[in-house]
Amino acid sequence: MDLSEPAKPPHGESIVPMINVVFLLLIFFLMTSQLVSPEPFAVEPPEAEIDAVAEAELILFVSGEGRIAFDGHEGARAIAALAGQQAVDSVIQLRADSGLEAKKLAAILRDLSRAGLSRVELVVARK
Secondary structure: OOOOOOOOOOOOOOOHHHHHHHHHHHHHHHHHOOOOOOOOOOOOOOEEOOOOOOOOOEEEEEOOOOOEEEOOEEOHHHHHHHHHHOOOOOOEEEEEOOOOOHHHHHHHHHHHHHOOOOOEEEOOEEO
């Protein structure tokens, strides 16, 4: 007759370390990600053969009809809001639709210049 204690069944691996790693990765990705607001309207940029990348942080959207949008503002208020956020010698990224007429673009550039925004990068799609 065996009076010794019965052997305990082996415990499974603990899932706690894996949960800790998952939460650390989640926190890491949340802290390092950049949330971008959606574009106010669809813009298809014109095509060009160029290798430069637009690096400006302030983005002004222009639709094919000439509608202007920046940070939730439209029209003249968008240009005023853009002028209020610009720093000295800051560059503005202009995302204009390829269907925009040249004279409307020239008028928008003139309005930007009047507001003190003289440095503009036009975003284009690579051919």
